[in-house]
Amino acid sequence: NAGVTQTPKFQVLKTGQSMTLQCAQDMNHEYMSWYRQDPGMGLRLIHYSVGAGITDQGEVPNGYNVSRSTTEDFPLRLLSAAPSQTSVYFCASSYSPSGAPETQYFGPGTRLLVL
């Protein structure tokens, strides 16, 4: 199993550009989520999905869209990039929504720089 994969690993955008961060998992997990990690802020939930066709907002959803057309994929779209979206983005998945007793598995992250 590859686990949770994310592409790209690093991306530079100009303000106003759009892009999609890709996330895929091969563990047949129902629950998938996107977090952003900023220095001193921990991990903040952007959007999550409890299954194909079902998505919901997390703590910091503004400026981001998601969709879940398959169990395996959960892309994150930046509609119009802003410097405030410079961050490291992590995708995670787990068998059950709480990750308990199942673990939340995190991808390796995408480092995004918005100029």
Next chain:
Amino acid sequence: QQQVKQSPQSLIVQKGGISIINCAYENTAFDYFPWYQQFPGKGPALLIAIRPDVSEKKEGRFTISFNKSAKQFSLHIMDSQPGDSATYFCAATYREYGGSQGNLIFGKGTKLSVKP
């Protein structure tokens, strides 16, 4: 009430010493408390977790102590090693009525450096 407060922000420990990271919460509905470990350039990975029906859980050199009445839990790393140098996140979650939801609420992290 959804916050998990973590301290200290950074910690320097000598090799062989004990590292202690503390977390506090307000929401008494939380029923699962994991700790995640993150090495530079990597995603977080589950280290150890506890439920509030026990006061302590030990896995190797890592121990979670849980104080339900004080709404606090802590991670103890015994015989700390340079390889333990990483950022540690506490988290909490609960199952809403009907078994749905359960997003993890993370603390802000503690950067641990173990000096040789």
